[in-house]
Amino acid sequence: MPLTRNRFLLYLSLACIAGYIWLALISRLKPEDIGTRYDVCVIHHFAHVPCPSCGSTRSVLALIHGDLVGGFYWNPLGFVIFMVMVISPFWIAYDLLTRKSTLFRFFHLFERTLQRKWVAIPAIVLILLNWAWNIAKGV
Amino acid sequence: MANAKYLEDHQMYYIRERLLEMDESKWRMLQFMQFNDPVIILIVSLVTGPLAVDRFMIGDTGLGIAKLLTCGGFGIWMLIDWVIIMGITRRKNTEKLMRAIY
Numbered sequence: 087m088p089l090t091r092n093r094f095l096l097y098l099s100l101a102c103i104a105g106y107i108w109l110a111l112i113s114r115l116k117p118e119d120i121g122t123r124y125d126v127c128v129i130h131h132f133a134h135v136p137c138p139s140c141g142s143t144r145s146v147l148a149l150i151h152g153d154l155v156g157g158f159y160w161n162p163l164g165f166v167i168f169m170v171m172v173i174s175p176f177w178i179a180y181d182l183l184t185r186k187s188t189l190f191r192f193f194h195l196f197e198r199t200l201q202r203k204w205v206a207i208p209a210i211v212l213i214l215l216n217w218a219w220n221i222a223k224g225v
Numbered sequence: 226m227a228n229a230k231y232l233e234d235h236q237m238y239y240i241r242e243r244l245l246e247m248d249e250s251k252w253r254m255l256q257f258m259q260f261n262d263p264v265i266i267l268i269v270s271l272v273t274g275p276l277a278v279d280r281f282m283i284g285d286t287g288l289g290i291a292k293l294l295t296c297g298g299f300g301i302w303m304l305i306d307w308v309i310i311m312g313i314t315r316r317k318n319t320e321k322l323m324r325a326i327y
Contacts, residue, residue: 088316089288101291127296128275128303137275139296167294197286213293 091190095178098189102178105171109150112143138217141225142167160225162216231260231318240319243326255325260318263311270310274303279310283317 087093129137145164148156157164177189199205229237244255261283270279275297280289297303 088320101295126299128300129296137296139275139294142294142296163294193287200286200290201284 091187094190094193095181098174099178102171102174105167108143109146113147136217136220136223136225138213138220139163140220141223144225146171159223161220228258228260228318228322231262231315232322233312233315233319236319240322240326247326251326255322258322258325260321261314263314266314267307267311270303270306274306275300279306283310283314285313285317 089097125131127137127140129135130140139161141161142164145157145160145162146168148154148160149164149168157168174189181187181189200209232240266279266282269282273279275292277289277292277297280286280292292298292302292306295302298305
């Protein structure tokens with residue numbers, strides 16, 4: 087099924103709701119249990135090596151508490167997730183109320199931009215560097 | 226028609242009809258058209274599931290980022306992709322061909 091505007095908004099809404107539920111559940115745990123006892127990453131679980139996104143939940147939790155340095159330390163990608171989780175509910179509501187497709191158009195623009203070589207190559211390098219840092223930190 | 230395995234089955238008749246009607250000038254472009262092999266994409270998906278390389282390869286960059294940031298959707302999205310990625314690859318290939326022949 088092709089990704090239409092309504093389907094995109096539905097998927098993003100569900101992803102945000104799942105993210106909020108996940109944060110609500112995980113914030114009740116002891117900090118040392120996150121990523122160790124309760125491990126949702128397949129790579130980390132089976133290969134005992136962190137993936138590029140490991141530590142994102144702890145990063146978002148740190149950012150929620152206003153700890154920017156902690157958020158960056160756990161995983162810089164947490165900033166991206168935090169921004170998506172904060173901005174997208176308002177943007178989705180705006181698009182639904184005004185019957186516009188601004189978020190869906192932005193998503194396509196983002197995809198096209200990221201597919202350009204001069205953006206894609208630095209992005210891949212940054213992800214790989216972040217992955218190496220994650221492995222070095224032992225997240 | 227040699228590329229039939231890369232395309233959606235239910236679109237084949239329509240594509241064939243369209244190719245027969247098509248202008249000769251577009252044939253050269255079609256001959257050099259590259260499609261993603263669904264089997265290769267499935268293997269990539271099986272090997273690098275949480276890293277979303279499969280999604281990036283088929284051009285789903287936005288969804289690829291989402292899958293990468295969520296460790297393969299906590300593994301659930303990765304499992305779903307193992308089942309549906311071949312179909313998605315064929316659909317993407319068909320869409321690419323459709324754009325070229327119109």
